[in-house]
Amino acid sequence: MSKNNDELFKNVISHAKEYGFVFQSSEIYDGLSAVYDYGQNGAELKNNIKTYWWKSMVxxxxxxxxxxxxxxxxPTTWKASGHVDGFNDPMIDNKDSKKRYRADQLIExxxxxxxxxxxxxKAAQLQTAMDEALKADNLTALRDLIxxxxxxxxxxxxxNWTDVRQxxxxFSTQMGAVADDADVIYLRPETAQGIFVNYLNVQKTGRMKIPFGIAQIGKAFRNEVIARQFIMRMREFEQMEMQFFVRPGSEMEWYDYWKQTRLKWHKALxxxxEKYRFHDHTKLAHYANAAVDIEFQFPFGFKEVEGIHxxxxxxxxxxxxxxxKKIQYFDPEINQNYVPYVIExxxxxxxxxxxxxxxxxxEQDLxxxxxxxxxxxxxxxPCLAPVKAAILPLTKKDGLPEKAREIMDRLKLDHNIIYEEKDSIGKRYRRQDAIGTPFCITVDHQSLQDNTVTIRHRDTMEQERxxxxxxxxxxxxxxxxxxLLGK
Known part of the structure; x- marks a missing residue:
């Protein structure tokens, strides 16, 4: 990460806390590693991203x-999916610091x-050697590279490194009143299995015909050892997933379709x-016959944001x-029963x-x-902005707050609106710029006479009556x- 990029990332993290987007979880108790809370503006932005995905998908x-x-x-769900036996990361410990790391991330x-x-x-050679070691599950080779x-x-x-281990x-816990008699269950490490086990329920009750998809937004949990890059890698995180069920033999056609469709969704914002790229997997999961990541150029390099599998x-x-249970689909077009293929x-x-x-x-120099x-x-x-407009009375007297409240009461039925009367109008503009509010509406003495206001546009700072x-x-x-949806 260059100095400028490093500084940008630190500034974004600082901004996220200062303006109520993201807080360290349990911060008054010195926090919990790799766990974060979303503040008042963060919760709004997050919900708007979810809404955009849900509307475009469903x-x-x-x-x-x-x-x-x-x-x-x-718990048998996770045996069937392979997570109990195969959901592992190659880890290595440093004997002096007693810290544990993912071997592939150290190499990256x-x-x-x-x-x-x-x-x-040299970078290309090391990348190739790591890819080969990961593909072969050769833990000794990973340590040798380190x-x-x-x-x-x-x-x-x-x-001073240990061997690499899986x-x-x-996360596991117990379900039952008495610990000794309890069944071991898991916090789900992904949301996909909730879709797969409900395939029959949805297909029958929705009278769905292949090809069709099932979408879900939900929390997942992974015992990530290292807190990395703010909210990039967390122990508790949220996924937006869609499983698309298709006829065997047509999967690559749909795979290509969803690659392009999902990239278009990102770019519509x-x-x-040039900030986006596709990255094909060199090591495929045991269940996949094709996989690609949509990567975004973060200040710390290109990293995965979305996967299509x-x-x-x-x-x-x-x-x-x-x-x-028989989990099949009868396809009337070809008069055949089969287990559908899935594009995720x-x-x-x-x-x-x-x-x-x-x-x-x-950051703008004005x-x-x-x-x-x-x-x-x-x-x-504007669709994603936490607050759509701020209503700002020029002063706290002369009937301006009352007029401003009238406008707010009218607009808040359709939009998330904020009312603010503290500090100079310039300082209030800056606060709204910092949280991304598209419009600031100033109510002044003229407003009482002719029912007009000054509206200021965030990006241009231009004002109009x-x-x-x-x-x-x-x-x-x-x-x-x-x-967004019309693009």
Whole structure:
């Protein structure tokens, strides 16, 4: 990470806390590693991202429906899915610091340093060697790479490493009144299995015909050892997933369709195209016959935001085998029964949140001559902005607050509106810029005479005089979901 990028990322993290977007969980008790809370503005932004995904996935597709499955599931679910026996990460411990790390992430950090220092050939060689070791599940080779490239522990600075071992990432707990008699169950490490075990319920009750999809937004839990890059990698996180069930043999056609459709969803927000790229998996999961990541260029490099996977019929076949229930589809077009194949789209909501913050954050120098001035603005798409408009009476007297409240009461029926009367109008503008509010509406003495207000636009800072009766239309046009869903 370059100095400028490092500084940008630190500033975004600081901004997120200062303006009520993200807080460290249990901060008054010195926090909990790799766990975060979303503040008042963060919760609004997060909900708006969810709404955009849900509308584009469920509302805009006649053959996709949504569910909300429970976090707790029958423990055999995770045997069938392979998580009990195979949901592991290669971990290595430093004997001096007593810290545990993911071996592949230590190597990835070294690759990034090689690239930063201009040693591109060395970086490419190490990347290839790591990919081969991961594909072969060769833990000894991973450790050899760490030793060969003199990778040190970030805490102790030493190279006193243990062997690389596999570490299961699932959280387990007990369900039952008495611990000795309790059954071991797991906090779900992904939301996909809740969809698969409900395939029959949804298909029958919804009278769904293949191809069709089931979408879900929900929490998942992974015992990540290392807190990395703010909310990029957390122990408790949220996923937005859709499993699309197709006829065997047609999966690659649908795989390509969803690759392009999902990238289009991202770009509709106005993100520069060069900030995104596809990254094909070199090591496929045992259930997949194709997999690609949509990566975004964060300040710390290109990282996965969303995955598109062709999962074959593995999941439904496994649940059919372990449950003893027939999970098949009768296809009247070909007069055949079969276990459907699945194309998965899975996006990390927290990563999308961070992407959105970073992409919107801008520090502007507004100085003119000897007059120094600056602002921090979040150029959020109006649909995603936590607050759509701020109502600002010019003074706290002369009937201006009452008039401002009248306007707020009218607008808040359709939009999230904020009322603010403290500090100078300039300071109030800056506060709203910092949380990404598209419009500031100033109520002054003229407003009492002719029912007009001054509306200020966040991105241009231009102001215009408009009739109060026009505010519904002006704000509604800018924050309408049609602006995103119609693209």
């Amino acid at each position: 509302q805009m597709h006649e053959n996709i429906v949504g569910i909300d499955a429970a976090i707790f599931m029958h 950090d070294k690759i990034a340093r090689y690239e930063k220092d201009g040693k591109t050939e 030793v060969e490239h003199e990778i040190v522990c970030p805490v102790s600075g030493t190279r 570490f299961n990432l699932m 106005g993100t520069a195209s 062709s999962r074959t019929d593995f999941d439904l076949s496994q649940h059919q085998k372990f449950s003893g 789209t899975s996006i990390g909501l927290d990563r999308m949140f961070l992407l959105t913050l970073i992409n919107a954050y801008e 100085s003119e001559g000897d007059k120094k001035d600056s602002r921090v603005v979040l150029r959020l798409h 408009v009739e109060i009766a026009q505010l519904d239309r002006i704000i509604g046009d800018r924050v309408s979901w049609k602006n």
